[in-house]
Amino acid sequence: MENRLPLIAANWKMHKTIGEAVSFTEDLQKETAPSVDREVVIAPPFTALDAVRRTISRPDFKLAAQNCHCEEQGAFTGEISAVMLKDAGCDYAIIGHSERRHLFGETDDMVHRKLVAVFRHGMVPILCVGETLEQREDGSTFKVVDAQVQQAVLGLNPQEARLLVIAYEPVWAIGTGKTATPGQAQEVHAFIRERYGALCDKSVANATRILYGGSVKPDNVDSLMDQPDIDGLLVGGASLEVNSFKRIVQFKTTKK
Ligand code: PGA
Numbered sequence: 626m627e628n629r630l631p632l633i634a635a636n637w638k639m640h641k642t643i644g645e646a647v648s649f650t651e652d653l654q655k656e657t658a659p660s661v662d663r664e665v666v667i668a669p670p671f672t673a674l675d676a677v678r679r680t681i682s683r684p685d686f687k688l689a690a691q692n693c694h695c696e697e698q699g700a701f702t703g704e705i706s707a708v709m710l711k712d713a714g715c716d717y718a719i720i721g722h723s724e725r726r727h728l729f730g731e732t733d734d735m736v737h738r739k740l741v742a743v744f745r746h747g748m749v750p751i752l753c754v755g756e757t758l759e760q761r762e763d764g765s766t767f768k769v770v771d772a773q774v775q776q777a778v779l780g781l782n783p784q785e786a787r788l789l790v791i792a793y794e795p796v797w798a799i800g801t802g803k804t805a806t807p808g809q810a811q812e813v814h815a816f817i818r819e820r821y822g823a824l825c826d827k828s829v830a831n832a833t834r835i836l837y838g839g840s841v842k843p844d845n846v847d848s849l850m851d852q853p854d855i856d857g858l859l860v861g862g863a864s865l866e867v868n869s870f871k872r873i874v875q876f877k878t879t880k881k
Pocket residue numbers: 636794798799800801802838839840841859860861862863
């Protein structure tokens with residue numbers, strides 16, 4: 626696995642009050658053993674970041690924001706900057722999620738600027754890319770994903786390029802119950818790694834974690850994690866209940 630530490634992230638989207646977020650985090654820590662061979666990332670809504678940070682009591686649990694503005698401060702009503710997220714204790718920030726791109730009009734250029742801001746403040750971006758159903762059907766999946774990655778990572782230094790986490794999330798699989806088959810996901814992951822290697826450096830790409838997201842469930846987690854280029858998962862719906870997310874965190878793989 627080229628020493629790529631598996632990363633399992635819960636993207637709660639616009640779900641959970643502070644109390645619900647805290648009791649979920651407490652329960653998950655109680656019901657799973659601390660682990661050195663996987664990392665668990667919780668991305669609660671902004672309002673619960675601080676409370677979840679205070680609840681996290683294990684080094685294998687990390688905190689993520691679901692979005693970030695690219696400017697440090699200013700007249701941007703309703704936005705939150707990377708400085709503020711760092712201050713709130715975030716380790717990661719999800720950038721360019723398809724809901725941000727499609728419902729809130731985020732462009733590749735905005736995604737790029739957000740990514741730079743997240744790195745500038747000592748956090749790691751989880752860059753989301755993925756094709757729509759129409760793009761998959763017209764055969765442009767690889768072209769779309771390639772362009773999204775290329776534009777997002779422009780100008781990263783080698784250290785940043787190595788730390789970056791990429792999440793392949795086919796838009797047609799998000800929240801639809803339609804998971805990409807392990808083979809479909811692996812094909813795109815291997816492509817992303819190869820192209821990322823050509824863009825940065827092969828050894829950097831071999832160390833970069835590429836997550837899969839889109840209708841991950843307890844019953845498909847093991848077969849997804851068995852794929853050689855799937856290094857973790859970004860989980861929406863199935864991360865809202867402790868029982869199902871616990872099973873996902875406890876994925877089993879025969880991969881070496
Ligand atoms: P889903 O969402 O697991 O509910 O499909 C994944 C995501 O949007 O990150």
